[in-house]
Amino acid sequence: MARDKIALIGSGQIGGTLAHLIGLKELGDVVMFDIAEGVPQGKALDIAQSSPVDGFDAHYTGANSYEALDNAKVCIVTAGVPRKPGMSRDDLLSINLKVMEQVGAGIKKYAPDAFVICITNPLDAMVWALQKASGLPHKKVVGMAGVLDSSRFRYFLADEFNVSVEDVTAFVLGGHGDTMVPLVKYSTVAGIPLPDLVKMGWTSQARLDEIVDRTRNGGAEIVNLLKTGSAFYAPAASAIAMAESYLRDKKRVLASAAYLNGEYGVKDMYVGVPVVIGSKGVERVVEIELVGKDREAFDKSVGAVQGLVDACKKIAPDLLGR
Ligand SMILES: NC(=O)c1ccc[n+]([C@@H]2O[C@H](COP(=O)([O-])OP(=O)(O)OC[C@H]3O[C@@H](n4cnc5c(N)ncnc54)[C@H](O)[C@@H]3O)[C@@H](O)[C@H]2O)c1
Ligand SMILES: O=C(O)C[C@H](O)C(=O)O
Numbered sequence: 001m002a003r004d005k006i007a008l009i010g011s012g013q014i015g016g017t018l019a020h021l022i023g024l025k026e027l028g029d030v031v032m033f034d035i036a037e038g039v040p041q042g043k044a045l046d047i048a049q050s051s052p053v054d055g056f057d058a059h060y061t062g063a064n065s066y067e068a069l070d071n072a073k074v075c076i077v078t079a080g081v082p083r084k085p086g087m088s089r090d091d092l093l094s095i096n097l098k099v100m101e102q103v104g105a106g107i108k109k110y111a112p113d114a115f116v117i118c119i120t121n122p123l124d125a126m127v128w129a130l131q132k133a134s135g136l137p138h139k140k141v142v143g144m145a146g147v148l149d150s151s152r153f154r155y156f157l158a159d160e161f162n163v164s165v166e167d168v169t170a171f172v173l174g175g176h177g178d179t180m181v182p183l184v185k186y187s188t189v190a191g192i193p194l195p196d197l198v199k200m201g202w203t204s205q206a207r208l209d210e211i212v213d214r215t216r217n218g219g220a221e222i223v224n225l226l227k228t229g230s231a232f233y234a235p236a237a238s239a240i241a242m243a244e245s246y247l248r249d250k251k252r253v254l255a256s257a258a259y260l261n262g263e264y265g266v267k268d269m270y271v272g273v274p275v276v277i278g279s280k281g282v283e284r285v286v287e288i289e290l291v292g293k294d295r296e297a298f299d300k301s302v303g304a305v306q307g308l309v310d311a312c313k314k315i316a317p318d319l320l321g322r
Contacts, residue, residue, distance in 0.1 A: 003057075005029050006074045006076070007068070007074070008030060008075075009076070009106070010033070010034060011036070011043055014119060015032060015043070016232075017232050018078070018240065019043060022058065022240065023047055027244060029058055029060070030044065031068045032063070033069065041063075044061055045060070047060055066109065069110040069111045074117070077116065080099040085223055087223075088177075089219070093315075094311075097316060103134075104135075105133060108134045116140060116141045117143070117144050118130045119143075124145070124269075124270050125311070137281070138282075140282075142281070144238055144257070145255075146272040147239075149215060149218065151234060153211070153215040154168040157170065160211060161189055163190075169188050171255050171288075173255060173272050173301075174271060175257075175272060177304055180215075180272070182212045182215050185294065186288065189202075194208060242254055245278065249278045249279035250278070252276070254274070254275065254277055255273065256282070264287060264298070
């Protein structure tokens with residue numbers, strides 16, 4: 001059986017890590033694309049040369065032309081710039097919006113049947129713009145953030161309780177920004193919700209609040225440590241989970257920036273919610289009933305994303321006609 005072709009648009013820190021993980025997991029052949037000449041070619045060759053050591057079979061190519069995307073089954077988009085200490089993800093909007101317009105046109109021309117995962121920040125607005133620019137069906141274009149934010153939350157919780165990360169589930173919804181919504185009520189250790197664990201004396205409400213806060217600031221914590229860029233190992237692993245669910249029709253329930261057309265009371269916007277990802281793309285939006293503080297926080301987060309989408313519409317009004 002022919003291997004699936006996976007195109008990585010952007011071959012920087014996340015692009016390189018994605019390419020390596022795809023080989024290690026034998027998910028398919030990899031095309032690395034970037035505007036920087038030599039970078040995708042060099043990384044592709046380097047990773048290909050690791051394949052005999054690690055024992056995986058995958059074909060790697062690097063390219064600076066969109067033709068290389070031809071017939072890709074999955075496209076993962078990291079093209080653009082990351083933030084530096086002191087910046088917010090939103091500061092990247094105008095520069096990365098231009099990149100999404102170019103990338104969207106390339107996908108439209110060469111990979112119109114692909115499942116597209118956008119990673120570029122500010123995530124919820126960029127995936128909205130990428131869908132508009134590519135014209136692909138909404139269920140075939142998603143944004144990666146919720147898996148990452150939920151994974152950070154899971155890791156901090158597992159560390160707090162001194163239990164395996166495998167036994168911790170968590171969902172972080174809303175926009176991928178300061179207003180994201182870690183859902184305490186729906187996060188568990190071995191099925192036991194966090195509020196029950198507080199009652200059981202496993203932790204205090206104050207500690208839980210600190211962990212929620214650290215999760216919300218998880219991206220900035222790493223940016224401040226690295227100083228020259230942002231997180232890439234966990235973001236790449238998170239996007240691979242989404243790509244794998246699509247390619248292997250696993251139908252995993254993963255928090256993703258998905259197009260909402262009335263669900264959660266939101267229309268014509270991408271926001272982080274749990275979705276089922278299978279061979280048809282986003283096969284179902286899981287609509288959790290949000291009440292009280294969770295509803296308020298979610299609505300506030302949606303408002304923040306709406307502000308960014310409105311800014312995109314102002315900068316690139318022609319996107320609306322597509
Ligand atoms: N959604 C998330 O959870 C999440 C997590 C981490 C990073 N990010 C975002 O992902 C993006 C990439 O991060 P990174 O660490 O890989 O950055 P990076 O700078 O290492 O890589 C970005 C690459 O994009 C390339 N590029 C720039 N303009 C391009 C264009 N027009 N066409 C093709 N390629 C282009 C650059 O040459 C560079 O190689 C950033 O915007 C960052 O903020 C998002
Ligand atoms: O924080 C960033 O700028 C990168 C990314 O969105 C993250 O959460 O790690």
